[in-house]
Amino acid sequence: MSDIERTWTIAEIALEFGVTHRTIRFYEDQGLITPERRGTQRIFHPRDRVRLELVLRGKRLGFDLGQIRRIVDMYDQPPGEAGQLRYLLERIAARRLELEQRRHDLELTLAELDEVERRCRADAAGAPKSRRS
Amino acid sequence: MSDIERTWTIAEIALEFGVTHRTIRFYEDQGLITPERRGTQRIFHPRDRVRLELVLRGKRLGFDLGQIRRIVDMYDQPPGEAGQLRYLLERIAARRLELEQRRHDLELTLAELDEVERRCRADAAGAPKSRRS
DNA sequence: GTTTCCCTTTACGTAAACGTCAAGCAAATT
DNA sequence: AATTTGCTTGACGTTTACGTAAAGGGAAAC
Structure with missing residues (x-):
């Protein structure tokens, strides 16, 4: 019944965050985001959105992707x-x-x-x- | 006696402004500076120093070289x-x-x-x- | 069943701002 | 004269962050 966890497609994410599909797949290659794979398609969960948000903010701050990865990795360290x-x-x-x-x-x-x-x-x-x- | 107009060599300029020869020649290629040529050598006059100063400030401010070029060109135009x-x-x-x-x-x-x-x-x-x- | 979409991977291309040789002239020093 | 030193011009290399094209899968529409 509930939208216990909404998911998004790559196109929705790209549109919402103002980046291209290519960019998103590139970020995945770099290990910045790790969307679920259903077969061959990508499924984006809320946590992917959070991470992407962090990535984009890092970019606005002028960090390169390597540094950004180290930053976002800090956020979901297992205690x-x-x-x-x-x-x-x-x-x-x-x-x-x-x-x-x-x-x-x-x-x-x-x-x-x-x-x-x-x-x-x-x-x-x-x-x-x-x-x- | 009359240092009516001192001039500088590329090495002096590079050292003073903390950039490399390559950078200076690149800026000349881009039309950002136009030092005098005596034979094959570059002779830097005060106005070249002023322009280079403008270029470097532009960089600090985060402008790209295209924008910087338009800006420094203003320097020669009717104020x-x-x-x-x-x-x-x-x-x-x-x-x-x-x-x-x-x-x-x-x-x-x-x-x-x-x-x-x-x-x-x-x-x-x-x-x-x-x-x- | 075929066209239409959206999505996929693979792979080569690009732009900015220089870095890095390679090779050579030209004046100054030995 | 020969060497050194400083400067010169190509010209290709580098990195980052993607763009872009090629070739194809899978499902939904017609």
């Missing part, structure tokens, strides 16, 4: 032994450092954009005749 | 040419949107890292299989 947990914590810490560095660069870039835009608008407004560097 | 300024402002606005999306993604990711870490620590405390200090 394992203490050693593994410590290792995971280490990687989380490292990733956080990276992200915070990135955030810093981002702020710098936005500030520089503001500055360029400011000068640009000054040029546009200030009856420009000649300019010095 | 304040309305169309060109508008183009630059458009690119800046678009880039800012991307960066702000990125900042949002960053916050989400950092928050999720916190969450993963929290669960991870709960696991470590709740089901300790081995102890280590």
